Amino acid sequence: MEDVVQLFDKVDQNREAMVDTWKLLVDRDCGSGNKAGVDGVGRDVKDFLEKCGFKVWFHEYEKAGNMLVAEYGDASKPFIVLTGHMDTVFGDGTAAARPFTIKDGKVTGPGVLDMKGGVTILLYAVRFLLEAGYNRYRIKIILAGDEEVAHGNSTASADYEKEAKGAVMGFNLETGCVDNSVVIERKGVAQYLFEVDGVGAHAGNNPEDGRSAVEELAHKILDIQAETDWQEGTTVNCGVIAGGTVANAVPEHAWVKVDVRFKTTAGMERIEKAFQKIAKKQYVESTTTCCKKLVVFPPMERLESSEKLFERAEAIAEKYGFPKAKAIAVGGGSDSAHLTACGIPTLCALGVRGQFNHTEREWAEEESLFERTKLLMALLSEL
Structure with missing residues (x-):
């Protein structure tokens, strides 16, 4: 050669x-x-x-x-x-x-x-x-x-x-x-989707009958972001958010897509448990939250x-x-x-x-x- x-x-x-x-x-x-x-x-x-x-x-x-x-x-x-x-x-x-x-x-x-x-x-x-x-x-x-x-x-x-x-x-x-x-x-990469279902209502006529999915999600976004652990090498980012349809309606649905970067398998396992716990927690009565894992890249x-x-x-x-x-x-x-x-x-x-x-x-x-x-x-x- x-x-x-x-x-x-x-x-x-x-x-x-x-x-x-x-x-x-x-x-x-x-x-x-x-x-x-x-x-x-x-x-x-x-x-x-x-x-x-x-x-x-x-x-x-x-x-x-x-x-x-x-x-x-x-x-x-x-x-x-x-x-x-x-x-x-x-x-x-x-x-x-x-x-x-x-x-x-x-x-x-x-x-x-x-x-x-x-x-x-x-x-x-x-x-x-x-x-x-x-x-x-x-x-x-x-x-x-x-x-x-x-x-x-x-x-x-x-x-x-x-x-x-x-x-x-x-x-x-x-x-x-x-x-x-x-x-x-x-680092490894994972993405999750949190979806919140609330109860829709007219924001002027009967707002007391509504249960805001956006309000529930707002609380949970703070909980999700708090799972970042710099020392562990695990970071969390709520990157895309959507909810509601019009300003004069109590929003019935909301969602956030979350990016996770992790250095170790242990860090990823901790996030998985924490996210499921956050999904089960309820701030606004009569709302429900589902957490779905979309992708995991080792x-x-x-x-x-x-x-x-x-x-x-x-x-x-x-x-x-x-x-x-x-x-x-x-x-x-x-x-x-x-x-x-x-x-x-x-x-x-x-x-x-x-x-x-x-x-x-x-x-x-x-x-x-x-x-x-x-x-x-x-x-x-x-x-």
Whole structure:
């Protein structure tokens, strides 16, 4: 196989093609709810990987974007996992309204950072490696189609772990940090829905007959928020609230959607018990409250083997002059959780660097596309 520095030259010689692929992946509506759009991304990725010699297949889902799995190499060799996701958080029409744009080295567009840039890095890193005769490990690629909604409408979580089990190490090309940090630990994510039923009434003629669902929910929101435990690493956020119909009616229904981030299983178990207790408590007579768990995304556990993998990776990065990194823990979830659940040492956030993912201000650093592609090739060549 060609040496690593020669591989870097391939990146420099193909900058335009890499940007074109990045643009292709961004300029298509593929929010988690747009199965057709996500599956379209999957077909583009499939075409690219099959030209590189990969065997590609999909786990297909009725109500979610399909999961792409691709494999290359000798089945008798140990394998590594390269992973990410193809969906974004943005609604239909966003790609046309805010298309892929480069200005002064900053790239904008829906999902340009989270995580079409990372998918582009993955594709070109394996292409250049295989063209150079790479055969160190068998390579398995797993790209989810519904990561942004925590696989709530599919069996992707279970399918992911079945595909990844047995890997010797994993690399997730998720959103890169502007300070070049590498993620080795992530909090788990859960979402709950509290629904309150009261008794409706006319606010002028017979308000005494009403039982306000909004009033009941207002009390409970304070109780829900109070379950945050900073020391434990568990945070609670009542993020979306609705209730009532018109101002001159006592509201009969109200609801709140709650986000929970947790560092440990024990913290999640505490929240579950507390939320059920809050739901049963009654402030306004004749009201009832139901608490439903919508999704649960497990934490990416900090493994000792991940710490050691980072140390080895940092030594390789230093050898080739890449910017110094540090290993960090973050609150946002990712499919790296499924890798560490299988005991696989994993480095996450190896994608393009940038800020403000999940917002209209999302941007990525153009140059980091090329730098991070070189870094991934160096890691796969020498680890």
